[in-house]
Amino acid sequence: MAAVRIEGLRKVFGTLVALDNLSLTVEEGVVFGFLGPNGAGKTTTLRILTGLAHANSGQVWVGGKEITANRHEIAQQIGYLPEDPAFYPWMTPGEFLDYVGRVFQIRAKERSDRVKELIKLAGLEEAAKRHIGGFSRGMRQRLGLAQALFNRPQVLFLDEPASALDPAGRKEVLDFIDQLRGQSTVFMSTHILADVERVCDTIGIINHGKLVIAAQRDALVAKYAPPAFEVEVDAQTVERFLAWAEFVQHESWAKSVSIHGLVARVNVSDVNAAKRELLASITQAGLILTRYEIVHPSLEDVFLQLVGQEEVGK
Amino acid sequence: MSLFVAFRKEWLELIRSYRLLVVAIVLVFFGLTSPLLAKFTPEIITLIPGGTEISKLIPAPTVWDAIAQYVKNMGQFGIILALLLTMGAVAQEKDKGTAAMILVKPLPRGAFLAAKFLAQATMFAVTLAAAGIACYYYTMLLFEAVNGLHWLVLNVFLLLYVLVFVAITLFCSTLTKSQAAAGGIALGLMVILGLAGAIPGLGKYLPGELITWGARLMQGDTTTSWAAFGISMGLIIVPLLAAWLIFKRQEL
Numbered sequence: 001m002a003a004v005r006i007e008g009l010r011k012v013f014g015t016l017v018a019l020d021n022l023s024l025t026v027e028e029g030v031v032f033g034f035l036g037p038n039g040a041g042k043t044t045t046l047r048i049l050t051g052l053a054h055a056n057s058g059q060v061w062v063g064g065k066e067i068t069a070n071r072h073e074i075a076q077q078i079g080y081l082p083e084d085p086a087f088y089p090w091m092t093p094g095e096f097l098d099y100v101g102r103v104f105q106i107r108a109k110e111r112s113d114r115v116k117e118l119i120k121l122a123g124l125e126e127a128a129k130r131h132i133g134g135f136s137r138g139m140r141q142r143l144g145l146a147q148a149l150f151n152r153p154q155v156l157f158l159d160e161p162a163s164a165l166d167p168a169g170r171k172e173v174l175d176f177i178d179q180l181r182g183q184s185t186v187f188m189s190t191h192i193l194a195d196v197e198r199v200c201d202t203i204g205i206i207n208h209g210k211l212v213i214a215a216q217r218d219a220l221v222a223k224y225a226p227p228a229f230e231v232e233v234d235a236q237t238v239e240r241f242l243a244w245a246e247f248v249q250h251e252s253w254a255k256s257v258s259i260h261g262l263v264a265r266v267n268v269s270d271v272n273a274a275k276r277e278l279l280a281s282i283t284q285a286g287l288i289l290t291r292y293e294i295v296h297p298s299l300e301d302v303f304l305q306l307v308g309q310e311e312v313g314k
Numbered sequence: 315m316s317l318f319v320a321f322r323k324e325w326l327e328l329i330r331s332y333r334l335l336v337v338a339i340v341l342v343f344f345g346l347t348s349p350l351l352a353k354f355t356p357e358i359i360t361l362i363p364g365g366t367e368i369s370k371l372i373p374a375p376t377v378w379d380a381i382a383q384y385v386k387n388m389g390q391f392g393i394i395l396a397l398l399l400t401m402g403a404v405a406q407e408k409d410k411g412t413a414a415m416i417l418v419k420p421l422p423r424g425a426f427l428a429a430k431f432l433a434q435a436t437m438f439a440v441t442l443a444a445a446g447i448a449c450y451y452y453t454m455l456l457f458e459a460v461n462g463l464h465w466l467v468l469n470v471f472l473l474l475y476v477l478v479f480v481a482i483t484l485f486c487s488t489l490t491k492s493q494a495a496a497g498g499i500a501l502g503l504m505v506i507l508g509l510a511g512a513i514p515g516l517g518k519y520l521p522g523e524l525i526t527w528g529a530r531l532m533q534g535d536t537t538t539s540w541a542a543f544g545i546s547m548g549l550i551i552v553p554l555l556a557a558w559l560i561f562k563r564q565e566l
Contacts, residue, residue: 050418051563075420086411088323090330102319103421147415 003185004049009058011044011209020043020209022058026202033200034189035303043083043188044157047290049187061275063154074105079153079185083160085144089133093143093185096132098178100150110192118146122127143175147192156180158188162195167239174199193284197299198301205306212306217299224302229278229296234288238262244285253277265295272273320429324540328353328437338441339393344387345445348382349452354546377457381532384449385472388442392476396438397500400483402493404561409491423562429489429555430465434480435473442473460532468528469473476519478549479504488561521546 002030004026006286011019019041047053051071060067062074080261094115101111119128121201122142127135132143141164148156148207161177162170163197180186190196197217204214213220232243240312245264247258254271258265268274271294356372357554359365404427416424420546446469453460490496509557512516523542530537 047565052414052418054563061375072420072422076419078418080415080418082414084411088327088412090327099319099323100416100419102322103316103416103419105315105319105420144415151419157429 001028002026002061003030003063004032004187005061006045006049009045009047009048009060010040010056011053012056013167016070018209019048019055019212022206022209022211024204024211026185030202031181031186031200032176032188033196033203033208034187035114035188035193035196035203036191036206037307038191040191040206042191042206043159044209046080046157046187046189049300050078050157051075076151077154079148079157081148081158081161082142083146083163084142085147086147087135087140089131089176089273091132091227092129093119093122093135093146097147097150100147101119104151113249114150118149121149121176122146127202132167137163137164138166141165141173142169151237153184155185155187158186160190160192161188163190163192169288170195193298193300193303199203203299205303207307220302221299224305225273227268228273229268229274230291230295231264231266231278231282231287231289232291233262233264233282235262237287239286244281244287247285248278248281251277251281262290285313288301316425316491317432320425321419321432324429324433325436328433333399334437334441337399337437338444340391340395341388341445342448343443344377344391345384345449346450346452348384348387349456352379352383353456365417375457377460380449380453380457380535381460381468381529383530384453385468388472388511389447389475389492389522389525392438392442393479393504396434396476396479397483397497397504399437400480401431401487401500402432402466403484404487404557405490405493405496408566409493417566427484427554427558427561431480431484434484438476439473442469442476449459459536464528464531467531471524471528473549474543474546475521476525480544481550481553484508485557486566488557510542518542519545521549526551 002025004024006022006024009019009022010017022041022045034042044053047137048055048064049067051067051074052069065074067074092098097115099117100110101114106114119125122145124139124143124146127139132140134256135143141161145158145161148158158177162173165173174195174271175189177186181199181201188196188200201217202214203217203220205212213224215223240266241262245257245259248264248266249252253268253270255269257265257267266274266278275294279292282292352375356375359368359372404413413426417426446465450460450462450465479500482503483496486500486503487493487496489499507520508522511520511522517523518539519541521542523539524546527537527539527542
């Protein structure tokens with residue numbers, strides 16, 4: 001059963017089409033990265049999935065249940081961390097988590113144990129008696145994650161969970177999300193490619209309210225970002241370097257060549273042919289080689305390629 | 315159960331934000347000073363130059379002056395406090411995002427709204443009771459004891475009168491994300507209600523008549539105003555129902 005299923009979702013704000021016939025399926029137990037540039041429609045999708053906003057058309061199922069008819073039941077099974085989590089400033093973190101536990105109608109003993117567990121998990125033991133009003137953005141983000149986990153949700157919706165954190169905080173949050181793999185389905189929106197690359201096993205890319213692609217991360221990288229070669233030459237042969245780059249660019253196995261100083265990045269369409277012929281061309285050109293390597297493709301390459309194609313298509 | 319959970323949070327907020335304390339201080343202060351002012355106004359006037367002559371023109375204060383002062387103060391400050399303390403109740407939670415944080419969880423929106431009204435109602439009931447007891451005691455000391463049952467009825471009417479404005483303001487707070495806009499709309503509706511009350515023949519059907527009814531009762535006049543009572547109840551229930559119908563469809 002799919003943890004999240006979206007069919008033909010459309011959302012319009014005045015003349016702006018925020019979501020345009022978006023369809024998507026997320027399987028159970030995966031960490032799904034919902035990737036897209038700012039304004040792509042990620043937050044709108046999350047708000048519809050959590051029942052905070054309504055679609056103009058289309059349907060959404062969470063945990064196999066259609067959301068408009070089963071909102072209360074679904075609310076028991078999900079957790080949600082908005083991009084900028086808001087709290088009652090006069091409460092302490094323990095009081096807020098206790099309130100959340102009461103909303104879920106969890107018995108006093110279990111609630112109290114869970115509050116202590118989550119305070120520890122969020123690293124807020126030392127701030128446990130302080131009012132939330134004085135918390136830093138990072139502390140609020142960690143508390144936001146803790147409150148989203150209170151009911152041990154089947155599906156956890158996270159909107160830019162690490163974007164406001166410092167490097168240490170980001171690592172903690174991403175490590176924690178990684179630990180949830182297999183226990184909960186995590187649906188995480190972000191525009192930070194490194195975060196997705198680090199924890200997500202499945203990725204959906206959205207742009208201008210439309211799904212560009214959804215696939216497993218490794219399959220996506222393999223399909224859309226074939227390896228590239230990086231060649232660095234000695235400064236003595238720099239005159240011949242540019243002529244060589246021009247020559248390579250016209251080879252049938254080469255897609256493009258970009259040059260940054262003494263380094264050339266050669267994007268290829270046929271890896272095996274490139275492996276055979278690239279070094280030979282360097283030797284023939286009389287270049288003095290200081291570095292030669294096959295560069296592993298990144299999600300950033302995929303993202304830029306796919307979103308770039310969209311922009312060109314427009 | 316959900317209503318109790320939400321009410322508990324609202325009540326705690328009224329205490330922690332000192333709103334309960336402020337309302338109690340304001341209402342009890344005016345509850346205490348109403349009979350004092352009624353009693354000592356002629357003597358205070360004698361202290362100003364030429365005041366002795368003026369004070370001769372003022373009739374000797376009676377218990378009815380104390381009651382009239384109390385009714386006027388509670389009505390005016392009740393409305394002001396209802397407006398100021400309720401205008402941000404929903405609007406602010408929507409604006410700051412706390413409503414979205416909580417209402418994504420299994421807390422019905424009806425319980426969220428009802429808890430806000432009940433918390434305000436409880437606050438005004440408790441503080442009006444304290445103000446009523448304070449005024450009753452000082453009136454007894456300075457003038458004479460008044461009928462306790464009638465005094466209770468007068469204060470219940472005052473509470474209903476204030477709750478009309480709490481309900482209207484809560485409805486306005488549901489309409490918008492801006493508490494200033496909510497306050498402005500509520501103030502506009504209150505002005506309309508006030509102007510309608512000044513139209514001859516119409517006033518006896520509006521909430522203000524409840525106070526007049528209570529004051530009449532204190533003087534032993536048993537003429538009733540059940541139409542005003544029914545309309546006041548309607549002016550509490552209808553805005554609350556409308557707020558719920560709007561809020562449950564609203565995007566957060």
